[in-house]
Amino acid sequence: xxxxxxxxxxxxxxxxxxxxxxxxxxxxxxxxGLILQSLQASEWKPGESIPSEMELAARYRVSQGTVRxxxxxxxxxxxxxxxxxxxxxxxxxxxxxxxxxxxKLVPDQGDLNTEGPAQRAIVDCKRLRASAEIARAxxxxxxxxxxxxxxxxxxxxxxxxxxxxxxxxxxxxxxxAERLADYNxxxxxxxxxxxxxxxxxxxxxxxxxxxDKAQRELLQLPHNTPLLSVERIAYTYxxxxxxxxxxxxxxxTHHYHNDLN
Amino acid sequence: xxxxxxxxxxxxxxxxxxxxxxxxxxxxxxxxGLILQSLQASEWKPGESIPSEMELAARYRVSQGTVRxxxxxxxxxxxxxxxxxxxxxxxxxxxxxxxxxxxKLVPDQGDLNTEGPAQRAIVDCKRLRASAEIARAxxxxxxxxxxxxxxxxxxxxxxxxxxxxxxxxxxxxxxxAERLADYNxxxxxxxxxxxxxxxxxxxxxxxxxxxDKAQRELLQLPHNTPLLSVERIAYTYxxxxxxxxxxxxxxxTHHYHNDLN
DNA sequence: CAGTGGTCTAGACCACACT
DNA sequence: GTGTGGTCTAGACCACTGC
Numbered sequence: 001x002x003x004x005x006x007x008x009x010x011x012x013x014x015x016x017x018x019x020x021x022x023x024x025x026x027x028x029x030x031x032x033g034l035i036l037q038s039l040q041a042s043e044w045k046p047g048e049s050i051p052s053e054m055e056l057a058a059r060y061r062v063s064q065g066t067v068r069x070x071x072x073x074x075x076x077x078x079x080x081x082x083x084x085x086x087x088x089x090x091x092x093x094x095x096x097x098x099x100x101x102x103x104k105l106v107p108d109q110g111d112l113n114t115e116g117p118a119q120r121a122i123v124d125c126k127r128l129r130a131s132a133e134i135a136r137a138x139x140x141x142x143x144x145x146x147x148x149x150x151x152x153x154x155x156x157x158x159x160x161x162x163x164x165x166x167x168x169x170x171x172x173x174x175x176x177a178e179r180l181a182d183y184n185x186x187x188x189x190x191x192x193x194x195x196x197x198x199x200x201x202x203x204x205x206x207x208x209x210x211x212d213k214a215q216r217e218l219l220q221l222p223h224n225t226p227l228l229s230v231e232r233i234a235y236t237y238x239x240x241x242x243x244x245x246x247x248x249x250x251x252x253t254h255h256y257h258n259d260l261n
Numbered sequence: 262x263x264x265x266x267x268x269x270x271x272x273x274x275x276x277x278x279x280x281x282x283x284x285x286x287x288x289x290x291x292x293x294g295l296i297l298q299s300l301q302a303s304e305w306k307p308g309e310s311i312p313s314e315m316e317l318a319a320r321y322r323v324s325q326g327t328v329r330x331x332x333x334x335x336x337x338x339x340x341x342x343x344x345x346x347x348x349x350x351x352x353x354x355x356x357x358x359x360x361x362x363x364x365k366l367v368p369d370q371g372d373l374n375t376e377g378p379a380q381r382a383i384v385d386c387k388r389l390r391a392s393a394e395i396a397r398a399x400x401x402x403x404x405x406x407x408x409x410x411x412x413x414x415x416x417x418x419x420x421x422x423x424x425x426x427x428x429x430x431x432x433x434x435x436x437x438a439e440r441l442a443d444y445n446x447x448x449x450x451x452x453x454x455x456x457x458x459x460x461x462x463x464x465x466x467x468x469x470x471x472x473d474k475a476q477r478e479l480l481q482l483p484h485n486t487p488l489l490s491v492e493r494i495a496y497t498y499x500x501x502x503x504x505x506x507x508x509x510x511x512x513x514t515h516h517y518h519n520d521l522n
Numbered sequence: 523c524a525g526t527g528g529t530c531t532a533g534a535c536c537a538c539a540c541t
Numbered sequence: 542g543t544g545t546g547g548t549c550t551a552g553a554c555c556a557c558t559g560c
Contacts, residue, residue, distance in 0.1 A: 024555085024556070026528075026529060026530090027529075027530070028529075028530085049545095052544075052545060052546080053545085053546070054544095054545090062530080062531090063530065063531045063532070064531090064532090065529095065530065065531065065532085066529085066530060066531080068546085068547090069529085069530090071546095076337075077522060078522060082546065082547090083538095083539090083545085083546080084537070084538050084539080084545070084546045084547065085537075085538035085539040085540080085544080085545050085546065085547095086538080086539060086540085086544095086545065086546080087544090087545060087546075088545090088546075101521070102521050104519075104521075200522070201520070201521060201522040202520075202521040202522075203518070203519070203520055203521070204518070204519045204520075204521060205516040205517070205518060206467065206489065206512070206516060206517035206518075206519065207489065207512035207513075207516050207517070208469035208470070208487035208488050208489045208490075208510075208512050209469070209487060209512075210485065210487055224471065226469035226470060226471055226487035227469050228467065228468065228469045228489075229469075232521075249469075251467070251468035251469050251470075252468075255466040255467060255468050256466070256467035256468070257464070257465070257466060257467075258365075258464070258465045258467065258519060259462070259463075259464055259465075260362075260363050260365075260462060260463040260464070260465060260493075261338060261339060261461070261462040261463075285536085285537070287547075287548060287549090288548075288549070289548075289549085313525075313526060313527080314526080314527070315525095315526090323549080323550090324549065324550045324551070325550090325551090326548095326549065326550065326551085327548085327549060327550080329527085329528090330548085330549090332527095343527065343528090344526085344527080344557090344558090345526070345527045345528065345556070345557050345558080346525080346526055346527065346528095346556070346557035346558035346559080347525095347526065347527080347557080347558060347559085348525090348526060348527075348558095349526090349527075523559100523560080524558105524559095524560085525557105525558085525559090525560100526556100526557080526558075526559100527555105527556085527557080527558100528554105528555075528556070528557095529553100529554080529555070529556095530552105530553085530554080530555095531551100531552085531553080531554100532550100532551090532552095533549105533550090533551095534548100534549085534550080535547105535548080535549080535550100536546105536547075536548070536549095537545100537546090537547070537548095538544105538545080538546085538547095539543105539544090539545080539546105540542105540543090540544090540545100541542090541543090
């Protein structure tokens, strides 16, 4: 879209550009796309504020209401956060409120805050060649370098989650066990600040499984305790997969909570 | 709110009426509440269309835009469904698109449609006194009458889900094993048409468990197959719990799918 | 064609945060 | 007070549906 055009012209130009597919795309969707581009290009970084609605309206030559609708949709997708009287901010995994946004495991009594901060122990961290399965999940080629991490999360000093995760090697060049161990906070916050990778959504496949010997020992489990297997693919902007994670959750003291609506 | 007032007056009156609690409630939230009341009172029934935005605007003496915003929120909560050019409709569990809205179990290959319609077998259905646990979940008193149902769901003739569920006796007076067995469709659709109870949201607690003997036999499971335990409380309008359901899902051929955003 | 929801605009005013 | 997002209105026009 040419920002020098007046609104009706801008809309017409956009419609022309896809004349073959007569699909109608509202102006605010296009504005949404432009904002998304700026987010992806890190024009505004996580935690920072973006320009005010009026400024963006002037920049894109549309009315404030159109910008508002674009921002509304981005905010409902948790990409932006509106704060009345202050501004609109790029969402981040570092804020306390949303620290465990993708972790749906909660204690049977109380909540995660009751148990205090999680203890994170890196069990293993190495680079290797992607298997076919992992390459597919991360949209890589078989044999590409991936980083594999195994860690244990404990709450109130009880080991509760065992996680294996795989990251594409290129975007996470320079990530080591040491960096992971030293960082005290959510892994996704580290990804943002150190590697400019922001996870915006994820899909999980959940199953009940029996742990193998290594898993049983790492979680110090009694015999015959089934575990929740949570396989997650996390995506950054534009639906690019950036992490495959397989979590094994104890569910004798905790449960996976899900709201349906 | 007095509908005979002009918009600014209506807003002022609403603000006055809660002067003690200076909490500000936008007009569209109040309109949303009024529409919700009409839904709860079955003024418009599931599947039917509600009045047009213009009609509602006239009825409530507000602008179309305000009604629009109220409807938008109700639509995003799946209480209403907008259809361009046709109207706005009361959501229902009977429509094919949303038939399994609360069932997140999907086959590892394909989807639920691939497997064709579910086969439902009622194993047991009886009235009894609510235990303390069940009474608490359904906001009843211990000893109140509840209906208990056990059934098995099969896909492609493979028993896949075993469900125990409890319903409050009063709203579901007249529900019998026969009615359940005769009805060919989602249980929540039967609740709507026969008992005027529409489930609008639910919460699930998910765990990995080992089945007991009865469960293993009903699902024809190999030894030592862990199951996903899915405990659901479903709510109707105004957050009233109307069903407690404990499902046991096979996850060797299926998995529980969850989207995080 | 008329009726519905969907988009876009422009302007006024309100609630909230900072300074 | 100034600037931010939030609400409300009014009117114009567009896209889709069905008569």
